Amino acid sequence: MRRNYKSLARGLALAGFAHLLIAGCAPTGSAATSSGEAAPPAAGALATRAGELKDPDGSTMVYLYHDLVHVPAPVDDWVEQDSRVKYAAPIDKAAQRTAVRAEIAGGLAAVQKIGVLHLSLNANLSDYDPSYGEFTVRAFAPSSILTFSGLGEKVSLKYDNPRAAQTWKVPAADAQTMRDRISISGNIVADATLRIIAAEPDSGGGLITVRIIDYQLRDERGGQALTRIQPASHP
Numbered sequence: 001m002r003r004n005y006k007s008l009a010r011g012l013a014l015a016g017f018a019h020l021l022i023a024g025c026a027p028t029g030s031a032a033t034s035s036g037e038a039a040p041p042a043a044g045a046l047a048t049r050a051g052e053l054k055d056p057d058g059s060t061m062v063y064l065y066h067d068l069v070h071v072p073a074p075v076d077d078w079v080e081q082d083s084r085v086k087y088a089a090p091i092d093k094a095a096q097r098t099a100v101r102a103e104i105a106g107g108l109a110a111v112q113k114i115g116v117l118h119l120s121l122n123a124n125l126s127d128y129d130p131s132y133g134e135f136t137v138r139a140f141a142p143s144s145i146l147t148f149s150g151l152g153e154k155v156s157l158k159y160d161n162p163r164a165a166q167t168w169k170v171p172a173a174d175a176q177t178m179r180d181r182i183s184i185s186g187n188i189v190a191d192a193t194l195r196i197i198a199a200e201p202d203s204g205g206g207l208i209t210v211r212i213i214d215y216q217l218r219d220e221r222g223g224q225a226l227t228r229i230q231p232a233s234h235p
Contacts, residue, residue: 046196049115056117058150063104064111065155065206068199075104078151115196117157117210119146123190123217125168125182128175135178137229139190140165140212154205160197165212165231178226187220 046068053060066073079085079100088096126136138144146157159165170178182188194210201207214230 046115046198049113049196051111051113052116052118053111053114054118055120056148058148058155060107060111060150061148061155061157061208062150062153062206063107064114065153065199065208067108067111067114068196068208069201069206071201073104073108075101078104081152116213117194117196119192119194121146121190121192123188125188125217128170128179130172130175133169133172133175135168135170137166137168137190137215137217140192140215142166156202156204156207157194158207158209159194160209160211161231162212165215165229167231168217168227168229181219181226188226189218189220191216191218 053064056064063073065071079097082096082100085093085096085100121139124138126138128135140159140162142159142162144159144162148155148157192215193213195213196208197211198209199206212231214228216228217226218224219226
């Protein structure tokens, strides 16, 4: 009888050990969401993308979004909705489809290594705040989101470090000189360098998150640079 108790105890111990092994080997994550949507790209994979785009249009941003999140592009739909195909005479439709499809294929291929964006934006400067000794570059406010539309889709661009980027510190002694230069120029442009750090599907379309690496403020009329700002990496 004592031997049976020993066998039972040994069996329970082995079962418990096996349970621990199984629990320890269980996967902690998945490459796709439970709904079947593409998972956000890994940060390491994005860091290796060295290609650059300057002031891309809406269609290019849609191509880029699909490439970043590995969501298959609805090329057939894009081809049929293109006005060159949609309104072509029946005899010309086949040729137009071929031409539009080739154009889309070229656009998708061109964004495959893109990881950096260069955008020129209206800086939308505030007036000088003497209490804090700074101007606010409202183009990079935390609430600021850029929207690109093309091919019947929408892609939004948001900033990872807006609070650090929106501040332009100016000594009080130089503030009036800067205010005079700004008022004469009529418009101040921010030429920004943005690193893509995340991309994911969003309720309104696609969402790309970027980090503001640096930007230059310049007079749009004369092109004269006012300052270059390199914000902190985090909000």
